[in-house]
Amino acid sequence: xxxxxxxxxxxxxxxxxxxxxxxxxxxxxxxxxxxxxxxxxxxxxxxxxxxxxxxxxxxxxxxxxxxxxxxxxxxxxxxxxxxxxxxxxxxxxxxxxxxxxxxxxxxxxxxxxxxxxxxxxxxxxxxxxxxxxxxxxxxxxxxxxxxxxxxxxxxxxxxxxxxxxxxxxxxxxx
Amino acid sequence: xxxxxxxxxxxxxxxxxxxxxxxxxxxxxxxxxxxxxxxxxxxxxxxxxxxxxxxxxxxxxxxxxxxxxxxxxxxxxxxxxxxxxxxxxxxxxxxxxxxxxxxxxxxxxxxxxxxxxxxxxxxxxxxxxxxxxxxxxxxxxxxxxxxxxxxxxxxxxxxxxxxxxxxxxxxxxxxxxxxxxxxxxxxxxxxxxxxxxxxxxxxxxxxxxxxxxxxxxxxxxxxxxxxxxxxxxxxxxxxxxxxxxxxxxxxxxxxxxxxxxxxxxxxxxxxxxxxxxxxxxxxxxxxxxxxxxxxxxxxxxxxxxxxxxxxxxxxxxxxxxxxxxxxxxxxxxxxxxxxxxxxxxxxxxxxxxxxxxxxxxxxxxxxxxxxxxxxxxx
Numbered sequence: 020x021x022x023x024x025x026x027x028x029x030x031x032x033x034x035x036x037x038x039x040x041x042x043x044x045x046x047x048x049x050x051x052x053x054x055x056x057x058x059x060x061x062x063x064x065x066x067x068x069x070x071x072x073x074x075x076x077x078x079x080x081x082x083x084x085x086x087x088x089x090x091x092x093x094x095x096x097x098x099x100x101x102x103x104x105x106x107x108x109x110x111x112x113x114x115x116x117x118x119x120x121x122x123x124x125x126x127x128x129x130x131x132x133x134x135x136x137x138x139x140x141x142x143x144x145x146x147x148x149x150x151x152x153x154x155x156x157x158x159x160x161x162x163x164x165x166x167x168x169x170x171x172x173x174x175x176x177x178x179x180x181x182x183x184x185x186x187x188x189x190x191x192x193x
Numbered sequence: 194x195x196x197x198x199x200x201x202x203x204x205x206x207x208x209x210x211x212x213x214x215x216x217x218x219x220x221x222x223x224x225x226x227x228x229x230x231x232x233x234x235x236x237x238x239x240x241x242x243x244x245x246x247x248x249x250x251x252x253x254x255x256x257x258x259x260x261x262x263x264x265x266x267x268x269x270x271x272x273x274x275x276x277x278x279x280x281x282x283x284x285x286x287x288x289x290x291x292x293x294x295x296x297x298x299x300x301x302x303x304x305x306x307x308x309x310x311x312x313x314x315x316x317x318x319x320x321x322x323x324x325x326x327x328x329x330x331x332x333x334x335x336x337x338x339x340x341x342x343x344x345x346x347x348x349x350x351x352x353x354x355x356x357x358x359x360x361x362x363x364x365x366x367x368x369x370x371x372x373x374x375x376x377x378x379x380x381x382x383x384x385x386x387x388x389x390x391x392x393x394x395x396x397x398x399x400x401x402x403x404x405x406x407x408x409x410x411x412x413x414x415x416x417x418x419x420x421x422x423x424x425x426x427x428x429x430x431x432x433x434x435x436x437x438x439x440x441x442x443x444x445x446x447x448x449x450x451x452x453x454x455x456x457x458x459x460x461x462x463x464x465x466x467x468x469x470x471x472x473x474x475x476x477x478x479x480x481x482x483x484x485x486x487x488x489x490x491x492x493x494x495x496x497x498x499x500x501x502x503x504x505x506x507x508x509x510x511x512x513x514x515x516x517x518x519x520x521x522x523x524x525x526x527x528x529x530x531x532x533x534x535x536x537x538x539x540x541x542x543x544x545x546x547x548x549x550x551x552x553x554x555x556x557x558x559x560x561x562x563x564x565x566x567x568x569x570x571x
Contacts, residue, residue: 020424020427024420025420036423046430046433046437054436060447068454071454071458075460084467088475126471129474150484164506169500169502169503184473
């Protein structure tokens with residue numbers, strides 16, 4: 020190749036060098052970007068794999084932990100989604116409330132249901148009554164989140180949004 | 194001290210880009226040099242002094258002694274070389290006289306005469322025992338088969354002109370060849386003699402026109418730079434090709450790995466969710482959220498001008514309160530009062546804004562464990 024190159028005219032050699040140089044520069048630049056991207060992909064895969072490995076290794080202990088939590092529950096006081104809905108309705112009887120869609124998160128051993136309850140233009144005393152009613156059923160029924168706002172249009176009245184949870188044990192499949 | 198051709202000189206020998214010219218074409222002188230002065234200028238001055246021609250009419254070169262106090266100068270009249278003779282010079286690595294193989298001796302050579310016989314040509318190198326350069330070089334070509342007579346004539350002439358013993362101290366036979374030209378220099382091989390000439394020595398001995406030689410050196414450098422750049426570009430291209438292939442393989446492996454991760458994702462998500470739920474359940478069992486008790490604390494320390502707008506829980510022991518007041522100094526007062534409360538761990542006042550005479554602000558309060566008493570957040 021050296022002889023082939025050196026036997027060309029100077030102009031041809033310069034042109035060959037320029038074209039080849041442009042090609043290498045073009046390709047190399049694009050390649051560097053893609054190599055960097057590939058390295059990031061591998062970095063992310065390796066991190067994700069490590070996280071998965073840790074979680075999978077922790078799987079047995081998490082199973083034991085949820086089983087322990089489930090064992091500690093008093094089956095007579097737990098509530099499924101429908102029971103929780105009915106219980107909240109009963110506690111809030113007479114109050115202007117609306118209840119949102121229920122959501123359920125499950126493990127192999129228990130389920131955690133949550134329900135959003137909204138009170139509009141209610142007085143503090145009614146709200147305290149509801150609050151005490153829920154608190155009496157803790158930890159099987161309880162408040163997960165709470166927002167209380169003053170009603171500017173009607174002084175002395177308040178609005179409140181509660182996220183109420185209830186817990187239900189799940190019997191393992193026979 | 195001259196090599197006087199007795200007949201037509203032999204054709205130049207070309208080996209590995211090197212052209213070796215017959216010694217018969219050159220007249221040779223050993224000249225003294227002044228140390229520290231420009232060597233080339235001294236050599237050209239000596240040429241003007243010892244010969245009838247100007248340096249511009251000569252092809253010449255020189256070999257320096259080790260101490261730099263002497264030089265063996267050799268020159269040939271340009272008109273003795275036809276255009277056909279010099280046609281190949283422009284592409285040659287070097288154009289040297291054949292006797293260059295005997296120059297560049299590492300140590301001083303004892304007085305004597307070395308004879309180099311090649312075909313019908315005999316070259317005599319006369320050493321006078323002073324330094325590593327010969328005192329003279331004589332070359333003769335034998336007509337017919339009279340080698341013995343020619344040898345005796347040369348020895349006799351050496352004895353007469355240089356005062357050395359009229360007998361050969363060493364005799365070599367065979368052609369001179371170049372064995373290698375590399376970064377370290379040029380290796381020349383005679384019959385039983387091998388000499389390594391450094392690149393600097395080789396350039397000094399090169400007899401070509403000095404201006405053309407400088408131009409040729411420049412062209413060589415340019416060509417070499419171009420070739421190196423081209424070779425680097427080709428290497429870069431090859432590296433790109435290898436990297437591209439590697440990238441292709443890497444992408445396939447990454448996709449396979451990603452597929453494996455996706456296969457495990459559902460199981461991992463399930464474990465994560467179970468862990469979070471277990472944590473939440475443990476929290477619910479350990480502590481109940483007490484938003485109204487938090488509000489009682491916030492209300493008890495409130496300056497009269499502060500009105501609550503909204504309060505939201507941010508965790509089992511934290512509440513964010515949005516409030517407003519007509520007195521711009523009261524938020525700071527309220528912050529101080531909250532910090533002084535026994536059940537409060539931390540207070541952060543932020544997002545203060547004043548509009549239409551009302552100052553609104555946010556205060557995030559973190560309560561101490563057990564602030565609400567038994568059954569509350571412990």
